Amino acid sequence: MNNRIHQGHYARKRFGQNFLNDQYIIDSIVSAIHPQRSEALVEIGPGLGALTEPVGERLDALTAVELDRDLAARLQTHPFLGPKLTIYQRDAMTFDFAALAQEKGQPLRVFGNLPYNISTPLMFHLFGYTGSIKDMHFMLQKEVVNRLVAGPSSKAYGRLSVMAQYYCQVIPVLEVPPQSFTPPPKVDSAVVRLVPFTEPPCPVSNVRILSRITTEAFGQRRKTLRNSLGHLFAAGVLDALGIYAGLRAENVTVAQYCQLANWLATHQSKPLE
Numbered sequence: 001m002n003n004r005i006h007q008g009h010y011a012r013k014r015f016g017q018n019f020l021n022d023q024y025i026i027d028s029i030v031s032a033i034h035p036q037r038s039e040a041l042v043e044i045g046p047g048l049g050a051l052t053e054p055v056g057e058r059l060d061a062l063t064a065v066e067l068d069r070d071l072a073a074r075l076q077t078h079p080f081l082g083p084k085l086t087i088y089q090r091d092a093m094t095f096d097f098a099a100l101a102q103e104k105g106q107p108l109r110v111f112g113n114l115p116y117n118i119s120t121p122l123m124f125h126l127f128g129y130t131g132s133i134k135d136m137h138f139m140l141q142k143e144v145v146n147r148l149v150a151g152p153s154s155k156a157y158g159r160l161s162v163m164a165q166y167y168c169q170v171i172p173v174l175e176v177p178p179q180s181f182t183p184p185p186k187v188d189s190a191v192v193r194l195v196p197f198t199e200p201p202c203p204v205s206n207v208r209i210l211s212r213i214t215t216e217a218f219g220q221r222r223k224t225l226r227n228s229l230g231h232l233f234a235a236g237v238l239d240a241l242g243i244y245a246g247l248r249a250e251n252v253t254v255a256q257y258c259q260l261a262n263w264l265a266t267h268q269s270k271p272l273e
Helices: 023-033 052-056 069-076 097-104 119-127 142-149 159-167 207-219 235-240 254-267
Strands: 040-044 062-065 085-088 108-113 133-141 168-176 189-196
Touching (some): 023 108, 023 189, 052 062, 097 108, 159 168, 207 254
Parallel strands (some): 040 062, 040 108
Antiparallel strands (some): 133 189, 168 189
């Protein structure tokens, strides 16, 4: 038996398709989302509808973003979801969530079993729309969830940790074993809730600068700040900010990265690209 075929659909590797089939896990995720009838929920990658059906039952209308045209067509003709389901057959990586929130007249609640091969870049895309999003619930590779929640001085702490925690409160929900999917992935999964801050705990004046600093620091994570960020900050500046120049990227807190970004926004001679 081919374990890549589920409900008559062949799971496409290029789309990173692994279909959730564990009813206990499905019920647990829907309970965590706790959809309310008039809310604007958006599912990314609904696939064969494992989450779409139980969430859609509780709503007046549901929006889905699905890249696979066969799956989009299949959902559009769903016997009870079809009439209440609006499907955008396009790439979530280029989708304008702010425009949809404006159309709906309320912040979005975004959820989905995200393809592992695009989960990290998709998270960064969504961070750009946190002003239009109430919360997000995602199934991700467990390693990615560990990176989202990681604190300084841990192996998993990196640029994704800093940027996620700048934008959102990050809350692990549950772990999901490979056998909960068809075909089973080779890694463990986990569900995470991200709740965008109305006001970040450590606001920065230019988020692009924060993104640039974290990219450069973690791009050379074994180097000290003196070496990885020395072209941006003299050692005396780091000392004045109370940040030891001998620290490595993984030892610097989110608040300290924000401090660095705000200093650079004030003192840089030309904008960072």
